[in-house]
Amino acid sequence: MARWLFKSEPNVYSFAQLQARGQAGEEWTGIRNYQARNNMRLMKLADQGFFYYSNEGKAVMGIVEVCKLAHVDSTAENPTWECVDIRAVAALARHVTLDEIKQDPKLKAMVLAVNSRLSVQPVTDAEWNHICKLAGYAV
């Protein structure tokens, strides 16, 4: 299973909003970046991801999973742009901050720390496991 990271600004779309959608999840619309789109095209059902707050918060907040494969973004003006649907799996009791990630030798090579602008990015198994451990989340 592949692991990913989805970014959102809390005042644009919060983790609580995603949780409120339950099993139905939410179409992850609005991505207008080729790298991010390509990452979503690679996703498979039940792939998991971190939900990260950019700008305000700057921390990994929760765990999500892919519940619908890539399809044309219903908000896009042309079919170039695709997205997956995701749903909330669990909120992390302990958030893992960007600061921690940058300071941690095991995490500082993460895409999040190296290319802060990519809004949908891959996470390695090692990174995934380490962040889950820091968050007190049993994989």
Added chain:
DNA sequence: GCCAACGTTGGC
């Protein structure tokens, strides 16, 4: 609120 980093656009 500023600005660095990155991506995209368009003139040549």
Added chain:
DNA sequence: GCCAACGTTGGC
């Protein structure tokens, strides 16, 4: 096909 100009993202 190069690159300057511009727009956007997101950390600080």
